[in-house]
Amino acid sequence: MDSRTRSRGAKGRWVLAMGAASTVMTSSAVVACAAPDVRPPDRSDEVATADAMVARARFDTIAWLNEGSRVAHGNGVYAAACTECHGYLGDGVTEYATRRGLKVPSLVRRDWRLAGDIAAVRARVFSGHAAGMPTWGLRGDARLSLRDVDAVAFYVMTQLRDDALAPPRPTLKVRR
Numbered sequence: 475m476d477s478r479t480r481s482r483g484a485k486g487r488w489v490l491a492m493g494a495a496s497t498v499m500t501s502s503a504v505v506a507c508a509a510p511d512v513r514p515p516d517r518s519d520e521v522a523t524a525d526a527m528v529a530r531a532r533f534d535t536i537a538w539l540n541e542g543s544r545v546a547h548g549n550g551v552y553a554a555a556c557t558e559c560h561g562y563l564g565d566g567v568t569e570y571a572t573r574r575g576l577k578v579p580s581l582v583r584r585d586w587r588l589a590g591d592i593a594a595v596r597a598r599v600f601s602g603h604a605a606g607m608p609t610w611g612l613r614g615d616a617r618l619s620l621r622d623v624d625a626v627a628f629y630v631m632t633q634l635r636d637d638a639l640a641p642p643r644p645t646l647k648v649r650r
């Protein structure tokens with residue numbers, strides 16, 4: 475074997491090694507692209523996705539036997555899903571929220587910005603908020619259906635708030 479053949483042989487092996495390396499690089503790039511994204515969704519992305527969905531929801535097609543059944547259903551949803559943060563009275567004063575440093579707004583203030591706007595309340599319940607309100611419409615098995623969302627919004631508007639259908643609070647007369 476002369477020196478020329480030896481060097482050609484060496485070069486051939488080098489090219490082969492490069493080929494193998496680039497195959498490894500290409501296949502790992504393919505794996506990286508195909509791998510599922512397992513990161514939890516960013517909260518603001520999740521809220522934006524839910525906003526787009528709830529904007530198309532047809533709440534007006536949800537039928538209730540009567541107002542009482544809508545209220546009763548909403549009461550159950552509120553007790554199960556909302557009281558921990560918003561409180562039974564809707565004033566937002568709860569130990570849970572305080573412990574977590576959550577700023578939970580009162581749903582019963584007279585000058586509430588959402589007063590009378592049930593569509594906005596449904597949308598907020600469905601989508602939540604990055605500041606600590608869960609995205610109820612997209613919580614997997616624990617999600618609220620559109621029917622649940624409608625009922626709980628109706629419950630907040632007509633039962634928790636005393637400026638709507640709820641009877642006025644009695645005023646105590648103190649005898650002197």
Ligand code: HEC
Pocket residue numbers: 551552555556557558559560576577578579580581587588595598599603605606607608610626627630
């Ligand atoms: C884990 C705590 C938590 C739970 C549970 C929760 N909320 Fe909230 N909620 C919040 C926080 C925090 C905000 C304030 C978000 C913000 O900064 O606008 C909020 C905001 C709201 C608002 C908007 C109020 C406003 O003045 O802008 C409505 C309406 C509301 N929640 C209704 C509900 C209802 C109905 C439920 C039950 C289905 C519920 N929330 C469950 C924490 C919670």
